[in-house]
Amino acid sequence: MDGWLRPAKAVWLWFDERTGFSKPLDTALKHPVPPETADLKRGGWIYLEGVGTLTAFIIQVITGIALATLYIPSTANAYDSLQFITNSATLGSVLRGMHYFGASAMVLFIGLHMLRTFLTGSFKFPRELNWLSGVVLLIVTLIMAFTGQILRWDQDGVWSLVIAVEQAGRIPVIGTWIGRYLLAGKTFGATTLSRMFAYHVFFFPAIIFLVVGLHLYLVLHNGISELPRSSEPVDKKTYRQRYHERLARTGVPYFPDAAWHEIAFGVLMIIGIIILAAVVGPPKLGAPPDPANIQAQPRPDWYFLWYFALLALMRPSFENFFVILGPLVFFLVLFLIPFVAGSGQRSPIRRPWAPAIAVATVIIIGGFWRYGSVAPWSPRFEAQPLNAKQIGASSGPVYDGAQVFYNKGCEFCHTVDGQGGERGPDLTHVFQRLPVTTITGIIASGRGNMPAYVNNLTPQEMNDILAFLQAQNNASH
Amino acid sequence: MSQPMDQQASGAGRGEPAQRRRRPLGRRDLLALVSLGLGGIGAAIIGVPFIGVLVAPLLRPEPGQWRTVGNADSFAIGSTTAVTFLDSSPLAWAGPAANTAAWLRRVGESEFEAFAVNCTHLGCPVRWIATANLFMCPCHGGVFYANGQVAAGPPQHPLVQYPVRVVAGEVQIQTSAVPIE
Numbered sequence: 001m002d003g004w005l006r007p008a009k010a011v012w013l014w015f016d017e018r019t020g021f022s023k024p025l026d027t028a029l030k031h032p033v034p035p036e037t038a039d040l041k042r043g044g045w046i047y048l049e050g051v052g053t054l055t056a057f058i059i060q061v062i063t064g065i066a067l068a069t070l071y072i073p074s075t076a077n078a079y080d081s082l083q084f085i086t087n088s089a090t091l092g093s094v095l096r097g098m099h100y101f102g103a104s105a106m107v108l109f110i111g112l113h114m115l116r117t118f119l120t121g122s123f124k125f126p127r128e129l130n131w132l133s134g135v136v137l138l139i140v141t142l143i144m145a146f147t148g149q150i151l152r153w154d155q156d157g158v159w160s161l162v163i164a165v166e167q168a169g170r171i172p173v174i175g176t177w178i179g180r181y182l183l184a185g186k187t188f189g190a191t192t193l194s195r196m197f198a199y200h201v202f203f204f205p206a207i208i209f210l211v212v213g214l215h216l217y218l219v220l221h222n223g224i225s226e227l228p229r230s231s232e233p234v235d236k237k238t239y240r241q242r243y244h245e246r247l248a249r250t251g252v253p254y255f256p257d258a259a260w261h262e263i264a265f266g267v268l269m270i271i272g273i274i275i276l277a278a279v280v281g282p283p284k285l286g287a288p289p290d291p292a293n294i295q296a297q298p299r300p301d302w303y304f305l306w307y308f309a310l311l312a313l314m315r316p317s318f319e320n321f322f323v324i325l326g327p328l329v330f331f332l333v334l335f336l337i338p339f340v341a342g343s344g345q346r347s348p349i350r351r352p353w354a355p356a357i358a359v360a361t362v363i364i365i366g367g368f369w370r371y372g373s374v375a376p377w378s379p380r381f382e383a384q385p386l387n388a389k390q391i392g393a394s395s396g397p398v399y400d401g402a403q404v405f406y407n408k409g410c411e412f413c414h415t416v417d418g419q420g421g422e423r424g425p426d427l428t429h430v431f432q433r434l435p436v437t438t439i440t441g442i443i444a445s446g447r448g449n450m451p452a453y454v455n456n457l458t459p460q461e462m463n464d465i466l467a468f469l470q471a472q473n474n475a476s477h
Numbered sequence: 478m479s480q481p482m483d484q485q486a487s488g489a490g491r492g493e494p495a496q497r498r499r500r501p502l503g504r505r506d507l508l509a510l511v512s513l514g515l516g517g518i519g520a521a522i523i524g525v526p527f528i529g530v531l532v533a534p535l536l537r538p539e540p541g542q543w544r545t546v547g548n549a550d551s552f553a554i555g556s557t558t559a560v561t562f563l564d565s566s567p568l569a570w571a572g573p574a575a576n577t578a579a580w581l582r583r584v585g586e587s588e589f590e591a592f593a594v595n596c597t598h599l600g601c602p603v604r605w606i607a608t609a610n611l612f613m614c615p616c617h618g619g620v621f622y623a624n625g626q627v628a629a630g631p632p633q634h635p636l637v638q639y640p641v642r643v644v645a646g647e648v649q650i651q652t653s654a655v656p657i658e
Contacts, residue, residue: 076572158574159601162655163616166600169657177535179657185534186654187564190571195531292561292578294594294602297615311599312617316631377618381604409609413618423618451620451628456610 027220029259032251034226038258043227046120047258048265049112054216055266056106057208059273060144063099064201071151073197075190078153079288086282097277103145105273107303110141115358118337121346122225125236128338130222133215135334140204140211147200149301153193154286159298161192162291170323188291223247225346233344297378305372306365312377376422379412383420390417391468392475401468404461408453416472424450431473436466539565541640541651549643552583557605557623559594565652579639579650580605580612582623591639591650592625598632600655612636 016022036042070089072081085092114134117123123131146164150157165179184191223243232242252258283301287293300308314322348354385406388394405411413423430439443462446452457465544562552558560581567575580592580603592612594602601616611628612621619630626635637656642649 074570074572075574076570162595162600165655166595166598166657176657180535180654181532183655185537186539187577187652188574188655189534189564190568190574191534192574288573290573290576291602292559292573292576292594294559294578294604296602298601312631314631316598316633319631378615379613379618381613381615407608409606409611409613412606412613446629449618449620449629451611451622455622 029255030253031220031223032247033224033254033258034246035250035252036227037224038252038254038261040261044258044261046116046227047224048262049109049116051262051266052109052269053106053113054212055269056102056109057212059098059102059270060106061205063095063102064205066095067099068201073151073194075153075193075289078151078193079285082152082154082285086285093281094274094277096282097280098273099148100282101273101276101280103148103301104303105269106141107145110138114138115362117225119348119354119358120225120228121234121341121348121351121354123338124234124341124343124346125239126222127218127225130215130218131338132335133211133218135331136211137208137215138334139331140207144200144204144208145301145303147196147204150196151193151200152283152285153289155289155293155296156286156298156300158188158289158291159296160300161196162188163298167323170320172324228346228348230345230347230350234346235344297381299375302369302373306368307372309368309372309375312375313371374422378421379409379423380421381412383411385411386417386419390419392471397464397467398471399468400461401464401466401471404457404465405468408456408461410465413450416469427469427472429473431470436470439466439469539652539654541565541653543642543644543649543651545647545649546579546581547648549583549587549589549646549648552581552589552648554583554585557582557607559605560591560650562650562652577652578602581641581648581650587643589641589643589648591641593637593639593653593656595637595656596621596632597627597634597636597656598630603636 037044037047067085070081070085070092072078082096086096087093089095117131117134146160150161161182165182168182169175169179171178180186183189184195226243226246287296299305311319311323342351345351383406386402388399391399391402393399405416410427411420413421415422415426416428418428434442440462442450443457443465444452444454542565546560546562558581559578561576561578564571564575564577578594580594582590582592584590596603596614596616596619598614598617598619601614603612603614603619603621605612610623612623612625614620614630614632617631619632620628621632621636622628624635625638627633639653640651642651
């Protein structure tokens, strides 16, 4: 054992003599931490989501750099280079998969981390700056997630950008300019993608590196927050002294007492992500990114589905305000939390607003997310016309009515006999619910989200549809 | 000859409140200001091309170009067809990004209408359902009548129309900026 150890130690000593690195390394690694943070059974597990976010970021940087050796950020070639990475390059598919699941992990864990630090009141003195830098990191992470999907530069990516540009356009006065800034011009062009690439690969990662550096330095400087006790609210005058006294009495060195399970969690996460990447694979590339391809069905990646749902369901008159003020107000509120929340009590048991807000947020976002993945407000263009058996006739007004029902686009938004869209109500038994005069009136003049068909239907077609719906109601389904 | 540091102090002893500086700007103060000032100037100089290249595309005037999309007689009267044309000044490596689409309808012998494909809600491409005589958007359920007016859903404005003309039997659409609210 001595054989290689002594020369290795000599090299290190030579290096350390000239850099002095052993001192800060020692401080960072061996600094004392509250004992419960190193004990999984006593609640130390709640700190793992922090290292989870950091691990996800490291995965993203490494897989991102690897992808950048193959990806071509040119609008003419990006799609082809991604096809190459996914289908031909050795382990390219795994790399793309890791980058996608890493992104998902990062968004998930940053949410969990925010929830945990909020619930344990860790944003209170002296760690307010940790929270503030964390909010900045949240904003930049969401920007990275968004620009990342755009870089996939398939149909979804292209139209996602158009949608973002339109939203930016809602900002009064400067909206159009901001929209054009995002597009890098007055229309889609070659520089649109290269600009997104520069943001995603250089500009925003640089910000993340700087702010994460600050964030981690602050954890060292202020110490990791101990588990809150309702009997010990934070008192600015005495907190630091009490914290360090406690550490002197019962603190354990961060490395290896607490570090080992953080590293273990990080490794588990890496293994999990690589397994997902190999088994499930990266998101399938959509159609080639031609803004002239009109058969698009744009969808954001899963972490934005809840926002997609929110936009779809919002009242149009309110939408202008929400699109701009919503995110602004949300992030402003987040920034203000350390200043408006009470300064003392950290335990969630004595701060009932905290768990209430946390639970409400999870339920609301979860609900919108579920709704966004189903997206019932999108017309189902892929719905097939009913066959003769479902119609219950192969000729005559009922059959003709079924053809009108499909041709006029009704089936894209309405379900009949279990087939069709969910934008509007199920019409199988509409004759049970409404009198025929009301049904005729709605079809003719429209209602709510339904267009008026008075100029689009002949009287014969109207009668045929009514006959068809009547037959549907009468048949025993 | 630089002064030792303790002579820079304004003589505040222990227990006395710190005195406000009343003597004129010393050499070190001037050097500090010059350093900051020069640094600021350096940053500004670097900033000019950086910000310039980001903002220039917004300010460059791009006059609309007339693009031929087909022979007038190849479109049946009353039909609505999807057509594609090149943007006004595409870069050589733009590939498909240089394309713009429009819905072209022949209204009369030499009368045409061209609608932008962008839904006026949030920009998704609308589809023309010929049998239903409606434009339908796949994103949030926006629907437009054949004349571009809003029929249903979240959009608040009718579909944008591009200038279109017929020259020597050829239909031409004028390139425009992406319609932003």
